[in-house]
Amino acid sequence: MTGTAAGAAPAFVEVKRLAVTYGDAPILEGVSVGVAEGALVTIVGASGCGKSTFLRILLGQERPTGGTVAIDGAPIAPEPDPNRGIVFQKSSVFPHLTVRGNLMLPFEIAGGGPLARLFGARRRAARQKADAMMERIGLAHAADRYPAQLSGGMQQRLALGQALLPRPKILLLDEPFGALDPGTRREMQALLVELWRETGMTVFMVTHDIQEAFDLGTRILVFDKIRHDPQHPHAYGATITYDIPLKGPVAEALRPATPANLNVKDAF
Amino acid sequence: MRLINQRPGRVGAILLGAIPFALALAAYVxxxxxxxAENPQDKLLPSLEAMGTAFARMAFEADRRSGDYLxxxxxxxxxxxxxxxxxxxxGLAIVVGALIGILPVGRALLSPFVSAFSLIPPITVLPILFIVLGLGEAAKVGLIVVGxxxxxxxxxxxxxxxxxxxxIIRAxxxxxxxxxxxxxxxxxQMxxxxxxxxxxxxxxxxxxxVSAEAIAATEGLGYRIFLVRRYLAMDVIIPYVLWITLIAYVLDRALALASRRLFPWAHLSGDAL
Structure with a gap:
C-alpha cells in the first residue's frame, strides 16, 4: 500500500525534485515521493512549511517552479479537473444551492450541457443519485436546507459527499476537520475511512493533528526545513523529512458513525 | 442593562422611527x-392644506391648457x-461586471476603462449627449446610464x-x-x-x-418642479419632492423584498438596511 522505492517502476503519484518559490522565498525544495494507488497519505508539519502548497500543486491550483508531478504516468493537468477532488478546511460548498442542489450539481455538470441543467427523466435520475449520497453522508433530513443553515460538521460532510460524486482518483483534504469539535471530528474521520475503503481512491490529507495523522494514514509524510539560516529564516524551503509507512486506519478511529447518532447530534 | 443590549419591541421600533418624521413635520407646521401670521400671502412655507389642494389639483383635475392630469x-x-x-x-453591469469578475483576460481588457470612465462627472457629459442625441428621450436615458x-x-x-x-476551484x-x-x-450568486x-x-x-428633465423636457417630475419654480409655487414643489421620495422608497423596498423572496439563501445571516 505504501510508496515504491526509488528506481522501481513509477508510482501512481510520482513527485520528482519538486520546488516551489514565491518571489525570492523558497517554500518547497527537492520534494520527491512516490505514492501507490489506494494509499491514505497523511501530511503533517509546522505551519508555513509548505504542506498546503504541496496539496495545491497536486490539485493543479498552483504550478511548481521546478520538478515534475505525474499521476498514472502522465504529467498532471495545470488546472483543477474531476480526477482530483478537494475538501478545504472552510466549507466550499455552494451557498446558493440546497444540500440536494449541491449534490445534484456534479451530475448536472457532467450531463447538462453548457448551462449544466438537466430536465425530465435525466433530472430525476440525477436526483436519485444525489439522494443516495445524501443518505450515505447522513444528511437526508436536511435535503432542502442551505449550507448556511447547517452545522460545521454537516457542511464538511456535504463537501466530502460532493467531492466524491465525480469519482475522483485522488481526494485532497486540506485540514478538513480542523474547525470541528472533537466528537464531530471523530465521526468525520470514520466516515472518511469508510468512503476511502468503499471507493479505493488515493487520499492526501493535510492535518495539524499528529494523532489524527497516525490514526488514519497508511503512510505519513512530515514536511520540515532541513537547512536553517538563523540570519535568514526564509532562505531555505521545506522538504519531506520523514516518510513512515503505517498500519492504516486504527480501530479506534473506525468506530462506525451510525446515522442514528449523527441525527441526534445534528438536532442541536 | 447596557444600552447596547436594549432592543425596542415591534411597536416600540415603529414609534421610535416615527419620531424624526413627527419632529420635521411639527417644525414645518x-x-x-x-x-x-406675519404675511398671509407668504409663498415660501405654504400651509399643509394649500399643499394638499395643489397636489389634488395636479393629480385629479385636467390641466386647462392640455387636458392632461399632470x-x-x-x-x-x-x-x-x-x-x-x-x-x-x-444589462451593462451584468455583461461587463461578469466579464471583469470571472475572466482575468476580461479584467485586463475592461477594468482600466471602466475605472477611468467612472471618474467622468456624468453631468458634464449632458451637453455632449444633447448635441449628439438631440433633446429627446435618448439623451435623458443616456445621462442616467452614464451616471x-x-x-x-x-x-x-x-x-x-x-x-x-x-x-471556483471546487466547481x-x-x-x-x-x-x-x-x-x-x-x-x-451575482x-x-x-x-x-x-x-x-x-x-x-x-x-x-431630474437634472436632465430640468434642462430639456416637456413633461416629467423634474421638469414640473423647475417649471413652477418660476412662480415660487412651493405648494406644488414640496408635494412633488415628497412624491418622488415616496416613489424612490417604494422602489427600494420592492427591490429589497424581491431579493429576499428570490434569493433566500443570500439573506440567511446578518442585518441589512
Whole structure:
C-alpha cells in the first residue's frame, strides 16, 4: 500500500525534485515521493512549511517552479479537473444551492450541457443519485436546507459527499476537520475511512493533528526545513523529512458513525 | 442593562422611527404658521392644506391648457426614463461586471476603462449627449446610464471577485467548464448583488433624471418642479419632492423584498438596511 522505492517502476503519484518559490522565498525544495494507488497519505508539519502548497500543486491550483508531478504516468493537468477532488478546511460548498442542489450539481455538470441543467427523466435520475449520497453522508433530513443553515460538521460532510460524486482518483483534504469539535471530528474521520475503503481512491490529507495523522494514514509524510539560516529564516524551503509507512486506519478511529447518532447530534 | 443590549419591541421600533418624521413635520407646521401670521400671502412655507389642494389639483383635475392630469403624465414620463436607464445600466453591469469578475483576460481588457470612465462627472457629459442625441428621450436615458452604469458595473464585478476562491476551484474539480461555472456558480450568486447595485444606482439615477428633465423636457417630475419654480409655487414643489421620495422608497423596498423572496439563501445571516 505504501510508496515504491526509488528506481522501481513509477508510482501512481510520482513527485520528482519538486520546488516551489514565491518571489525570492523558497517554500518547497527537492520534494520527491512516490505514492501507490489506494494509499491514505497523511501530511503533517509546522505551519508555513509548505504542506498546503504541496496539496495545491497536486490539485493543479498552483504550478511548481521546478520538478515534475505525474499521476498514472502522465504529467498532471495545470488546472483543477474531476480526477482530483478537494475538501478545504472552510466549507466550499455552494451557498446558493440546497444540500440536494449541491449534490445534484456534479451530475448536472457532467450531463447538462453548457448551462449544466438537466430536465425530465435525466433530472430525476440525477436526483436519485444525489439522494443516495445524501443518505450515505447522513444528511437526508436536511435535503432542502442551505449550507448556511447547517452545522460545521454537516457542511464538511456535504463537501466530502460532493467531492466524491465525480469519482475522483485522488481526494485532497486540506485540514478538513480542523474547525470541528472533537466528537464531530471523530465521526468525520470514520466516515472518511469508510468512503476511502468503499471507493479505493488515493487520499492526501493535510492535518495539524499528529494523532489524527497516525490514526488514519497508511503512510505519513512530515514536511520540515532541513537547512536553517538563523540570519535568514526564509532562505531555505521545506522538504519531506520523514516518510513512515503505517498500519492504516486504527480501530479506534473506525468506530462506525451510525446515522442514528449523527441525527441526534445534528438536532442541536 | 447596557444600552447596547436594549432592543425596542415591534411597536416600540415603529414609534421610535416615527419620531424624526413627527419632529420635521411639527417644525414645518410651526414655521409655516409663524410666517403666514406675519404675511398671509407668504409663498415660501405654504400651509399643509394649500399643499394638499395643489397636489389634488395636479393629480385629479385636467390641466386647462392640455387636458392632461399632470401628476400622472409627469410620473409616467419620469418612470419610463428611469426604467429604460436602469435597464440598460443593469444589462451593462451584468455583461461587463461578469466579464471583469470571472475572466482575468476580461479584467485586463475592461477594468482600466471602466475605472477611468467612472471618474467622468456624468453631468458634464449632458451637453455632449444633447448635441449628439438631440433633446429627446435618448439623451435623458443616456445621462442616467452614464451616471449609474460604471458604479453598478464595479459593484457587480467586485461581488464576483469576492466569491471564495475555494468555490471556483471546487466547481472545476467537479468538471465544470468556464461556461458551466458561470451559469451555475457565478451568475446565481451575482443576482442578489445586482439587485443591490440597482438599489444603489437608483440614488444617482434620480439626480440625473431630474437634472436632465430640468434642462430639456416637456413633461416629467423634474421638469414640473423647475417649471413652477418660476412662480415660487412651493405648494406644488414640496408635494412633488415628497412624491418622488415616496416613489424612490417604494422602489427600494420592492427591490429589497424581491431579493429576499428570490434569493433566500443570500439573506440567511446578518442585518441589512
Amino acid at each position: 410651526v414655521g409655516s404658521a409663524v410666517r403666514r 401628476l400622472w403624465v409627469d410620473t409616467a414620463a419620469s418612470l419610463e426614463r428611469l426604467a429604460h436607464g436602469m435597464l440598460i445600466a443593469a 449609474t452604469a460604471p458604479l453598478m458595473i464595479r459593484a457587480v464585478a467586485q461581488s464576483v471577485l469576492d466569491l471564495p476562491r475555494e468555490e 472545476q474539480t467537479l468538471g465544470a467548464s468556464t461556461m458551466q461555472l458561470t451559469a451555475r456558480v457565478v451568475l446565481p 443576482w442578489p448583488h445586482l439587485v443591490r447595485a440597482i438599489r444603489m444606482g437608483l440614488v444617482p439615477a434620480w439626480i440625473f433624471l
